[in-house]
Amino acid sequence: MEARKTVLVTGGAGFIGSHLCIQLVQKYPDYHIINLDNLTYAGNLENLKPIEKAKNYTFIKGDIANAGEVDQLFDKYEVDGVIHLAAESHVDRSIDSPNEFALTNVIGTLNLLNAAKKSWEGKFDQKMFYHVSTDEVYGSLGDTGLFREDTPYDPRSPYSASKASSDHFVRAFYHTYGFPILISNCSNNYGPLQFPEKLIPLVINNILHRKPLPVYGDGTNVRDWLYVLDHVSAMDVILHKGKTGETYNIGGNNEMKNIDLVELLCDICDDELGRPVGDSRKRITFVKDRPGHDKRYAIDAGKIKRELGWEPQTTAELGFKNTVKWYLDNQEWLKRVTSGAYQDYYKKFYGQN
Ligand code: NAD
Numbered sequence: 001m002e003a004r005k006t007v008l009v010t011g012g013a014g015f016i017g018s019h020l021c022i023q024l025v026q027k028y029p030d031y032h033i034i035n036l037d038n039l040t041y042a043g044n045l046e047n048l049k050p051i052e053k054a055k056n057y058t059f060i061k062g063d064i065a066n067a068g069e070v071d072q073l074f075d076k077y078e079v080d081g082v083i084h085l086a087a088e089s090h091v092d093r094s095i096d097s098p099n100e101f102a103l104t105n106v107i108g109t110l111n112l113l114n115a116a117k118k119s120w121e122g123k124f125d126q127k128m129f130y131h132v133s134t135d136e137v138y139g140s141l142g143d144t145g146l147f148r149e150d151t152p153y154d155p156r157s158p159y160s161a162s163k164a165s166s167d168h169f170v171r172a173f174y175h176t177y178g179f180p181i182l183i184s185n186c187s188n189n190y191g192p193l194q195f196p197e198k199l200i201p202l203v204i205n206n207i208l209h210r211k212p213l214p215v216y217g218d219g220t221n222v223r224d225w226l227y228v229l230d231h232v233s234a235m236d237v238i239l240h241k242g243k244t245g246e247t248y249n250i251g252g253n254n255e256m257k258n259i260d261l262v263e264l265l266c267d268i269c270d271d272e273l274g275r276p277v278g279d280s281r282k283r284i285t286f287v288k289d290r291p292g293h294d295k296r297y298a299i300d301a302g303k304i305k306r307e308l309g310w311e312p313q314t315t316a317e318l319g320f321k322n323t324v325k326w327y328l329d330n331q332e333w334l335k336r337v338t339s340g341a342y343q344d345y346y347k348k349f350y351g352q353n
């Protein structure tokens with residue numbers, strides 16, 4: 001993308017989107033960053049405090065599943081680039097309410113594509129629609145192998161099925177209409193500001209409160225973990241240097257079994273909190289497995305390294321330590337986001353408060 005002026009970020013009040021908005025607003029003062037977010041349970045304007053008064057930043061509360069609202073935004077602003085992150089993002093919730101995932105992730109994406117296509121007619125060469133997706137669209141790996149950009153799609157949860165469907169629509173617009181797109185598929189992110197129903201902040205929060213630490217099944221499922229600011233730098237590089245129509249896989253080269261990760265978090269927390277060695281590990285509790293729980297995700301991130309020169313900068317050691325420290329230093333934030341609706345959700349899934 002050339003020096004574009006107005007960039008629409010969707011889902012910018014969520015975990016990854018808020019880091020992205022902060023980075024773009026501060027790094028590119030000549031860009032106008034518009035953040036479109038419906039503020040679901042996962043959206044938190046408090047995350048955007050560092051930029052809320054910035055001159056080159058505008059927040060708009062709106063629902064991507066509402067075509068009228070999306071059209072209005074494109075009528076009002078001459079948008080040059082879209083970075084589309086708004087989504088329902090939690091696999092466990094998708095098992096409970098798949099329709100909500102189809103509505104936001106599929107119809108919402110289609111609404112954005114339609115609005116951008118209409119608004120950008122005759123100017124496709126100056127525009128870019130960058131769709132942010134997940135490695136989960138590729139399905140589940142055995143003990144070996146890596147997801148590549150040409151790995152066939154094989155989504156297995158309602159969440160990954162909805163993200164796969166949205167990816168297909170984005171590619172269909174490229175092939176059918178010559179609409180300018182980029183897609184990236186990234187592995188599991190971690191870091192500050194993540195809603196504490198995802199594994200890492202949930203475990204840290206429970207360690208703090210000496211609550212059981214729920215590990216699904218036998219804990220041998222493997223995920224590849226990427227520090228969220230590395231994902232942000234990858235998105236920046238893809239937006240500015242990515243080749244129209246291409247897909248890039250983003251990974252952390254950091255595969256871990258869930259149980260090993262939870263034990264590591266216990267040890268870092270105990271050390272930070274001055275608790276005896278092994279104290280928190282005692283509260284690890286194996287609970288009923290997630291239905292259809294994907295066994296292993298792992299990324300071949302060779303293409304983005306070769307073609308765009310990006311690779312992760314944050315070591316696992318530093319990333320996990322920074323992350324634990326952030327949650328321990330921001331217990332008020334944790335308290336605020338774990339009150340209300342989240343408590344009801346927790347009770348429903350884990351049968352306790
Ligand atoms: P998140 O759940 O923390 O945030 C999602 C944001 O989207 C929230 O602010 C929410 O309010 C907003 N939103 C939801 N429905 C909306 C709607 N209908 N209209 C407008 N806004 C709406 O998610 P995240 O972890 O930050 O993930 C962001 C994106 O990155 C998602 O598309 C996700 O699929 C993708 N992704 C996430 C990860 C990860 O590990 N978290 C990994 C790879 C890809």
Ligand code: TYD
Nearest residue numbers: 091188197198199200214215216221223258
């Ligand atoms: P999650 O953060 O939900 O991400 P995803 O399912 O999209 O990879 O979960 C990461 C891994 O941790 C996944 O294998 C499920 C597992 N998990 C637990 O063992 N216990 C939990 O309480 C949660 C939320 C997840």
